[in-house]
Amino acid sequence: MATTLLLDGLTKRFGSTVAVDDLTATVRPGRVTGFLGPNGAGKTTTLRMLLGLVRPTSGTATFDGRAYEDLAAPTREVGTLLEATGFHPGRRARDHLRVLAAAADLPRRRVEEVLAQVGLVDAADRKTGGYSLGMRQRLGLAAALLGDPPVLVLDEPANGLDPQGIRWLRSFLRSLAEEGRTVLVSSHVLPEVEQTADDVLVLSKGRLVRSGTLAELRSAARGGTAVRTPDPARLRAALEAAGSSATDAGPDELHVPLAPERVGELAAQAGVVLHRLAPAAGGLEQVFLDLTADAAPSDGAAA
Amino acid sequence: MRALVRAEVLKLRTVALPLWLLLTTLALVLLGVLATILTAGLEGAPLQRDDPQLLARAVASASGGNVVVLVLGILALTQEFRFGTATPSFLVTPRRGRVLGAKLIAVSGLGLVFAVASVVVALVASLALLTARGDSTSWDSVGEVLLGVVLVMVLYGPIGVAVGALVRNQIAAVVGALAWTFIVEQLLVALLPSVGQWTPGGATAAVLQLGDLATAGGEDLLPVWAGALLLVAYAVVLSVLAARLTLRRDLT
Ligand SMILES: Nc1ncnc2c1ncn2[C@@H]1O[C@H](COP(=O)(O)OP(=O)(O)OP(=O)(O)O)[C@@H](O)[C@H]1O
Ligand SMILES: [Mg+2]
Numbered sequence: 001m002a003t004t005l006l007l008d009g010l011t012k013r014f015g016s017t018v019a020v021d022d023l024t025a026t027v028r029p030g031r032v033t034g035f036l037g038p039n040g041a042g043k044t045t046t047l048r049m050l051l052g053l054v055r056p057t058s059g060t061a062t063f064d065g066r067a068y069e070d071l072a073a074p075t076r077e078v079g080t081l082l083e084a085t086g087f088h089p090g091r092r093a094r095d096h097l098r099v100l101a102a103a104a105d106l107p108r109r110r111v112e113e114v115l116a117q118v119g120l121v122d123a124a125d126r127k128t129g130g131y132s133l134g135m136r137q138r139l140g141l142a143a144a145l146l147g148d149p150p151v152l153v154l155d156e157p158a159n160g161l162d163p164q165g166i167r168w169l170r171s172f173l174r175s176l177a178e179e180g181r182t183v184l185v186s187s188h189v190l191p192e193v194e195q196t197a198d199d200v201l202v203l204s205k206g207r208l209v210r211s212g213t214l215a216e217l218r219s220a221a222r223g224g225t226a227v228r229t230p231d232p233a234r235l236r237a238a239l240e241a242a243g244s245s246a247t248d249a250g251p252d253e254l255h256v257p258l259a260p261e262r263v264g265e266l267a268a269q270a271g272v273v274l275h276r277l278a279p280a281a282g283g284l285e286q287v288f289l290d291l292t293a294d295a296a297p298s299d300g301a302a303a
Numbered sequence: 304m305r306a307l308v309r310a311e312v313l314k315l316r317t318v319a320l321p322l323w324l325l326l327t328t329l330a331l332v333l334l335g336v337l338a339t340i341l342t343a344g345l346e347g348a349p350l351q352r353d354d355p356q357l358l359a360r361a362v363a364s365a366s367g368g369n370v371v372v373l374v375l376g377i378l379a380l381t382q383e384f385r386f387g388t389a390t391p392s393f394l395v396t397p398r399r400g401r402v403l404g405a406k407l408i409a410v411s412g413l414g415l416v417f418a419v420a421s422v423v424v425a426l427v428a429s430l431a432l433l434t435a436r437g438d439s440t441s442w443d444s445v446g447e448v449l450l451g452v453v454l455v456m457v458l459y460g461p462i463g464v465a466v467g468a469l470v471r472n473q474i475a476a477v478v479g480a481l482a483w484t485f486i487v488e489q490l491l492v493a494l495l496p497s498v499g500q501w502t503p504g505g506a507t508a509a510v511l512q513l514g515d516l517a518t519a520g521g522e523d524l525l526p527v528w529a530g531a532l533l534l535v536a537y538a539v540v541l542s543v544l545a546a547r548l549t550l551r552r553d554l555t
Contacts, residue, residue, distance in 0.1 A: 045555070052397045053390065053554040069397040080394050086387020088318055095317035103310035103395045143391060 034193030037203035075104035079144035089129025133160030238270035311409035328368030335364025365425035376463020418456035468545030
């Protein structure tokens with residue numbers, strides 16, 4: 001069941017644009033791997049190379065050593081959801097899945113099962129032309145699940161989903177990984193994978209700028225405490241008296257390089273009223289922004 | 304491969320297009336039959352009302368849907384790119400040549416369905432009209448012509464699929480194919496049959512034994528068997544070219 005994905009020196013040039021630049025990474029089973037990068041970073045291009053839709057300029061991408069084209073039954077081995085996957089607008093959703101199931105030689109029963117899994121049973125007989133963005137996304141997910149595959153490669157699966165849909169997707173991806181499957185999910189926003197991913201690959205301008213566990217990324221985050229008080233001057237004085245410091249983080253708000261518990265204690269001792277006391281938000285987000293900004297030459301002459 | 308053909312047939316069966324194209328085909332067949340029989344015997348018409356070939360000429364109209372089947376083949380392929388279903392198709396079957404092969408087979412099969420329906424409509428309408436007018440209903444050459452009709456209808460679909468795969472752009476492929484069959488080929492076959500006989504349209508006229516009717520000077524076209532082989536060759540060569548040249552392109 002466990003399948004490891006290996007990207008090895010993967011490179012793709014479109015004319016003078018380097019969409020993906022010498023990308024080497026491992027995606028492990030039993031974990032959700034977030035594939036992050038801003039718009040145009042090369043996520044979709046990477047996934048399309050992985051799936052044999054785009055021919056790499058150089059490098060390889062393999063599933064336990066086999067290229068996608070060489071898999072005996074791709075639909076049973078890798079479930080895929082890609083950006084810009086289309087549906088014939090005049091074809092009913094159920095028929096779309098029936099076509100794929102027929103081509104993959106899967107039993108008809110699977111169509112009904114995945115329709116139920118993504119919550120599309122009631123809309124299954126409608127033509128996809130009348131589907132909303134979120135419904136299309138669910139239908140795409142249903143297609144990815146058809147072969148009950150040990151590997152899932154999903155390009156921005158949360159696009160267009162409503163909050164319930166996103167929550168469902170998160171727990172669904174987690175449960176798939178807990179079953180030992182390999183789950184690779186791309187996103188251009190960190191919070192989307194923050195609660196789901198175990199590992200992250202961060203791509204910027206086609207280059208891998210970070211890979212590792214989400215925990216590692218988190219520990220690189222700034223940390224500290226965000227605190228709001230009507231009397232920042234007195235709190236600052238109390239903190240400095242205790243050997244710490246504080247920086248302004250907005251009106252009535254300070255950032256303190258201490259744990260929230262310690263800040264609370266010092267404030268109580270000094271009798272300062274607090275309106276808010278929390279771990280500094282956006283720490284991880286900031287790491288992500290820094291990472292993807294660093295490798296961004298503004299002239300775009302990446303060659 | 305059987306599963307793939309089943310999937311391609313299902314693709315055709317689950318959209319409305321083939322039904323509309325079938326109705327268009329049958330309307331064209333009826334028009335062709337009417338035009339052939341009602342003009343027979345008129346001044347300057349190539350056929351007389353007692354011509355033993357009258358029935359054969361009339362039922363040759365059953366091939367009137369060949370261009371419709373050509374368009375069907377083109378759309379069956381280009382719609383995959385237009386609507387983005389090529390991505391899931393090639394994900395399920397990464398060997399793209401197999402998808403193309405299955406589509407060629409499925410579209411041929413649908414061409415056969417169109418052919419049978421066309422032949423039935425053409426025969427019934429022709430016999431009814433000829434009997435009503437008291438014209439010749441000799442079955443001279445009818446068998447061969449009907450065989451030719453089936454062959455043409457079965458081969459035009461795959462030719463369309465291959466053209467669609469080579470051009471990829473739906474509008475360009477359809478407009479180009481229509482301009483070619485209705486203008487370029489008609490002119491070549493009629494005015495320059497030495498060249499025109501080698502076009503798909505010339506081969507079609509040969510298979511349907513329209514020879515001296517199709518050309519302005521009444522020249523002969525290729526023999527029936529050569530026309531048939533030429534059509535098969537067009538379908539095969541264009542498909543192989545598509546598989547080699549355009550099908551492997553990046554799908555972004
Ligand atoms: N077919 C193509 N021809 C030329 N350039 C392309 C093509 N496809 C992608 N690119 C370029 O490659 C780069 C990476 O694009 P890609 O779609 O992989 O980014 P992405 O990370 O998926 O972005 P997004 O978050 O917007 O989906 C971009 O600069 C894009 O313009
Ligand atoms: Mg993308």
